[in-house]
Amino acid sequence: MKDENIYFALVAILAPLSIAAIGGATGIYAPLQHETVELRAWMTPREFIDLFAIARLAPGPGSMLAPLIGWKVAGFGGALLATVALYLPSSVLCYGAARVWNRHRGKPWRRAIEAGLSPVAAGLIFSGILALLRLGQTGPLSWFTVALVAGLLMWRPKLHPLLLIGCGALVFFLLHVAGV
Amino acid sequence: MDQPPPVPLATIYALFFRIGLFSFGGQLTSWIHREVVLVRGWMSNEEFLSGLALSQILPGVNSTNTAIFVGQRLRGAWGAAAAITAMLTGPFFAVILASVLYKWVVGWDGVQSIMEGVAAVALGMLARMGISAGRGAVKGVAPALAMLVTFVGVGVLRWPMLGVVAVVAPISVLVSYYLGRRHEG
Numbered sequence: 001m002k003d004e005n006i007y008f009a010l011v012a013i014l015a016p017l018s019i020a021a022i023g024g025a026t027g028i029y030a031p032l033q034h035e036t037v038e039l040r041a042w043m044t045p046r047e048f049i050d051l052f053a054i055a056r057l058a059p060g061p062g063s064m065l066a067p068l069i070g071w072k073v074a075g076f077g078g079a080l081l082a083t084v085a086l087y088l089p090s091s092v093l094c095y096g097a098a099r100v101w102n103r104h105r106g107k108p109w110r111r112a113i114e115a116g117l118s119p120v121a122a123g124l125i126f127s128g129i130l131a132l133l134r135l136g137q138t139g140p141l142s143w144f145t146v147a148l149v150a151g152l153l154m155w156r157p158k159l160h161p162l163l164l165i166g167c168g169a170l171v172f173f174l175l176h177v178a179g180v
Numbered sequence: 181m182d183q184p185p186p187v188p189l190a191t192i193y194a195l196f197f198r199i200g201l202f203s204f205g206g207q208l209t210s211w212i213h214r215e216v217v218l219v220r221g222w223m224s225n226e227e228f229l230s231g232l233a234l235s236q237i238l239p240g241v242n243s244t245n246t247a248i249f250v251g252q253r254l255r256g257a258w259g260a261a262a263a264i265t266a267m268l269t270g271p272f273f274a275v276i277l278a279s280v281l282y283k284w285v286v287g288w289d290g291v292q293s294i295m296e297g298v299a300a301v302a303l304g305m306l307a308r309m310g311i312s313a314g315r316g317a318v319k320g321v322a323p324a325l326a327m328l329v330t331f332v333g334v335g336v337l338r339w340p341m342l343g344v345v346a347v348v349a350p351i352s353v354l355v356s357y358y359l360g361r362r363h364e365g
Contacts, residue, residue, distance in 0.1 A: 019239045022342060050282065057285070057295060058278040059203045060271020063241045068275050076276075083272060087264065090240025091248055095260050097238055098231070098252040105227075112360050116353030118229035119323035120345060122313035123330025124236050129306055130335040132299075142300040149304020154311060157218045161211065162202050165301045172297025173290050 006074045007081055009040065014066055014085035019093070026131075028063060028086075042073050141175070187222060187254045193266040195220075196247055201270030205295075205302030208243035208267070209235075210309040216250055217312075223253065229313050237345055244268070322359070326352035 013035045021027040029052070036042045043051070051072065055065040063086060070082025104110045133143070149164055199211045209232060217228045231253070235245035244264055251263030278285075285291050317327040326348055333344035 021241070022237070022239050050286070051279070053286075054278045054282050055275055056206070056299075057282075057291070058271060058274040060200050060206075060268070060274060061203075061208055061241050061243045062206050063244075064268075064271045064275045067272055068279055071276055071279065079272070079276060083268060087241070087244055087268065090238070091244060091260075091264055094235065094238050094240055094245040094248045095252060095257070097234060098249045098260065099256075101231070101234065101249075102253045108360060109357065112357035113353050114226050114230040115323070115356035115360070116326070117233040117349060118226045118313065119317035119327040120330050120349050120352060121229040121233035121236070122310065122317045123327040123348075124233065124334060124341070124345075125306065125310040125313055126327075126331045127335030127341075129303060129310060130331075132303055132306075142296065142303075145297070145300035146304040146307055149301050150307035150311060153214075153305065153308040157214075161214065161301070161305055162204075164304070165202075165204050165298055168297035168301035169294045170297075172293045172300070176290055176293035 006078065010070055010074065010078060010082050011085045014082055015089055018086050018089040021090070026062075029065070032065065032069065036069055036073075042069075047072075141172070145171075187259075189255055189258055189262050192251055192254060192259055193262045196251075196263045196266035197270055200267040201274065203271075203302075205298040205300075207302040207306045209246050210302075210305040212243070212246050212250060213309045213312070214305070223250070225312055225316055227253075229316070233345075233349075237342070237349075320359075322352065322355040 013032070017028050017031060020031075033045075033048055037045050037048050051068045052065055055062055055068055058064065066086040067079040067083045070078035070080070072078075074081070101110075129146075133146075145168060149168070152164065153159060153161070195215055196212075199208060199215060203211050213228060213232075216222045217225050223231075228250075231249040232242070232246055235242050235249055238245055244267065247263040247267045248260045251259035251261070253259070255262070314327060317323040330344060330348050333339045333348070334341050
């Protein structure tokens with residue numbers, strides 16, 4: 001019976017967050033921490049921070065923290081259930097919106113919305129970059145890397161990002177070893 | 181309207197699977213932008229960005245919403261399902277694998293600097309998408325203003341995103357609708 005409760009709790013925590021998280025994954029970390037550490041005591045604060053770090057270490061969206069929490073408290077089934085609970089509700093909503101939106105391709109009013117929304121997207125992208133640079137304890141090396149990578153990709157659009165990611169990891173690591 | 185040939189579902193699946201698996205450091209929307217707009221030309225920059233704006237306004241994670249938007253646009257319901265499941269499959273197993281390996285990795289202090297480097301490169305990719313988006317916006321006074329006000333409101337002053345968008349987006353859309361009509365008439 002205890003397992004059932006855990007599965008139910010996972011869905012009860014994550015499904016509302018799926019719909020409540022407006023503005024991306026950063027909005028889900030604080031409520032997730034509150035629910036799993038403070039309310040339910042599934043893990044210590046230290047363990048939560050570790051899971052957060054693991055989710056960042058692995059590829060994919062930062063919100064993959066949710067399946068990790070599921071994995072920790074209820075194994076593979078928990079991980080799977082957490083993924084579905086976090087992504088399904090918002091995905092269904094987004095699918096509905098995309099369907100309506102894409103059905104009207106080429107109409108004048110849709111072209112106007114497209115033209116009107118894309119600069120808003122541009123403003124949001126730069127806001128996101130600023131927020132992330134504020135968030136981390138980023139030094140000048142990170143700022144320089146951001147500018148260098150953006151420049152390289154503008155110059156050579158087909159340059160593979162994985163190559164740059166590998167180089168970035170290597171350079172930062174070597175500088176760390178050299179004690180810079 | 182130019183109607184591009186339908187993209188096979190397997191191609192959508194393979195692409196988004198790769199995006200999910202390769203996207204170290206996050207920022208998946210910039211990966212999607214690169215593959216879908218810059219490399220494959222499946223949609224215009226402007227169409228992608230309007231979808232990205234929708235993804236950001238709607239509840240849910242931006243990157244999965246964007247995947248659904250692109251998948252739906254290319255192949256309807258199956259396209260959307262293929263894109264999102266493919267994009268999450270790799271990271272799902274990667275994150276579990278990482279948690280198993282974490283015990284060994286965590287003790288090693290080089291890992292912090294490696295993650296910093298990876299995060300900086302991923303942020304550079306996001307900046308590159310921002311430059312693309314910004315170049316489109318500075319073609320006119322109205323879009324440039326819309327971009328600037330959004331950035332100052334959300335990014336610099338940290339006002340609530342939905343509030344800022346609720347004010348800026350309708351004005352921006354109305355202006356572009358009015359300008360579009362004037363061009364036609």
